[in-house]
Amino acid sequence: MSARLSRRRLLAGLAAAALVPAAARAAAPAVRVATLDWALLETLLAIGVTPVAAAELVLYRQVVVEPELPAAVADLGLRGTPNYEALRLLRPDLIFGSNYTSWADPKLRLIAPVENISIYGPGARPYAAAEAATLAVGARTGRTGAAEALVAGARARLAALKARLAGGDGRPVLVINLGDDRHFRVFGADSMFGEVLERLGLANAWTAGTRYSATAPMGLEVLAQIGEAWIAVLPPVPAPARKMLAGGGFWHALPNVRAGRVVELAPVDPFGALPAGLRFARLLAEALPFAGKAGSLG
């Protein structure tokens, strides 16, 4: 088995190093794995493992978007109420979970061994945790090479983007979700976005505390305190917020908005792993006008 594995590992490693998802997918998985956690799902896909099943795939395609999900992955239903019967019928060899799914462990263990790998938690540093999770997932699925390549590739990509953003205006960046026309929440230093900002050489404009990555919803008036920052708006943008972005009196009185320092990004999973971090970095660099235009951003 090990001989076969090493060839696969090499292929997968090459594929992941090139970060070409299609090629990565071509390698068949060594073990039949399933996962309830989106961060681990995107990690698996990025290192070339196609799980037999994962949870809430309808929403995954809207929120996480990439790595693209092969049609072969079976949907287990909501992350909060996964369908154990369906999972049992698919006979996975290994199930990946995290601290968000650990309540389901007793049931999952009836189906297959469970490996819990957590990235988010109180006081955790998600980027380092995501690197560790990638390596752990790689080791467990016989894809150590691909996992190492993903970790190294992510660092290299972030360093390259950092160099491109180095000629920036020195302003910090505020990453927010809009709840409606009156509320927003912001991602702090302990979020994946905060950690990626740091690695891109950008300051996070939110220096106060959070509750698990993001703050509780706040009133829009708080934005007046942060007038110098760039505002990166993450989807979803609900209809009332869309109207507010178009014509809200208070919003358009903010210095950042008046100076055009607002960018809207495509969807990114706020609780993702390395692929989500890279996606965020790329989308932000594409959106910020001062990023150097040398080479492709993809």
Added chain:
Amino acid sequence: MADVARMPRARRAPPLLWTGLAGLAAALFALALLLRAPIPGDPATARALEQVVLWQSLLPRAAVALLAGAALGLAGALLQRVLRNPIADPSTLGIASGAQLALTLSAIYAPLLGGLVGAVPREMVALAGGLAAVTLVLALGWKRGLEPVTVALSGMTVSLIASALSAALVLSHGEYVMSLFIWGAGSLHQQGWGGAITLLWRLVLGGAAALLLLRPLTVLALDDASARSLGMAVHGARLLIIAVAVWLAASVTAEVGVIGFIGLAAPAFARLGGVRAPRAMLIAAPALGAILLWLTDGVVQVTAAGGADAIPTGAATGLLGGPLLLWLLPKLAVVERPGLAAPAARRLRRPLAGLALLVVALAAVAALALLLGPSYDGWSLATGDLLADLWPFRAPRVAAAAAAGALLGASGTLMQRLTGNPLAGPEVLGVSAGAGVGLAAVLLTVAAPSVAMMMGGSAVGALIALLLILAFAAATGFGPERLLLGGIAMGATGLAILSAVLALGDRRAFLLLGWMSGSTDRVDGAQSLAALAVAVLLIAPCLLLGRWLDILSLGGPVAGALGLPVTRTRLVLAAGAALMTAVATFFVGPLSLIGLIGPHLARLMGFARGAAQVLAAALISAALMVLADWLGRTVAFPYQIPVGLFAALVGGPYLVWLLRRGPAKGA
């Protein structure tokens, strides 16, 4: 029930008190202005921004607090007058929850339906939801002449259904719905004058309509017969006034979300201050509502840390609800009446044979749930190896659903016999809400709690709620209506706490939502066996209490005359019902309506005697719950619909039909 309430005669100090409260609210507002963080940056820009924050955010927020409070106070005063019910308000009648559910639906499905729904103003959506809820509540209470306790019970039930539905919708749409959390707990943040102007118009129009309806209002304080003899089209006038009140409340919900219990508090305080005449009430209630909401919002703003309110204003006023209800209840003029439960539609001649039939039916449903199910390749009847594979997943949930259903059915029968009220379901007892608060406490304090810890948390929460309700009921002599209302008050407080936790909008909120919508699939084999054992242990003694149940149905005075130790009997039955509810709630969430429906079905089938009805209701409810659980996990395979929600969706309309056509008892 000729008058709204027995209120103490006018005391004269209150105007001073109100002025004081208004002054306090203004002082808090000034403090909030002073305490606001300075804006960094160059002085010119900062000064301009200060002005923007002051004029576009803080002042409109104060205006909205005053206007929304006034609108809710007016809505509450109108509803209380027209329903002759001192505990009617947009919260207790389910109007706010109904409006919120409609807004949730439209927020989630508007993008799918495109311009069609997107073009409908939020206010209209909220109005439709509020009207639907209040229609449902009044339909449920109609047979009993819209008597206050029954209306409050229906309102609580409808509120619970609406909250559970919203919870399930939020759950199934994951990350997309931060705003739904915010509306659920009414937040007053503003970023312009739009909301204030909208509410001002509603208030002016609503107030004008109320003044026009003043004469009918005065007449409506009389009972229906006298009013009709004065030439009033009683029902028409009532419905018009209710529509105005719902419109006011729905507008507030559409603008700022659910603001609990201001409509209850404002008229109550006005009455306390000696306001009696309708015209005076139409001015006093909005004024007091405005002061109360401004005061609450002032406290919320002053305690806000770093821009995030510690709890949303709507949840804060919700916390007022419980204590307020408890304080109002002793003043309620309630009449003890013989219950509906006494004569059944027909009487089974051989109840034992009937029970045997129900056992067979339950076994059949359980077999169906165990054997038949969908997979990715279509439906299959599991036997042999496949059944052995699926058994560890199917058997515990079938057992847990059956146990929870049986407990709820038995508990509902006890409650309905005890209170003589057909709408007394175990869900409104307040124990479930206590369990939810206990669960929330565990989720907030433990990073990755296990199922056992979550269960322990809800057990402790349920126990505390149970003790509080019993303590309250004991203080008032265990009158059945008091017990119900104490439960409602506890439930209202619990829901307010839960909505404050949900407003955090993080992953813990999602776990809590999962519990609120009810789920049997976390139960393992040992837990499900324990649930069955508890069900047997708690239900079996009820069979020995048959005589108590039969006599209690005749009403307290008669039962006492027949030599029953009424107070002690009620205490035992209430404690038993609450315990059963607490256990069932672990498995199916706080709401299913099955505990409400089971006893009715048992009665309709002709199980007339107390002991037989308890057993029959337990068996019927168990079968219904197993069926709901099976449908919930099969209709949308591989996605699962929470069992509590599924049961409520099927049970709600059926309940209305049942109560409308059932024999008119009560009043």
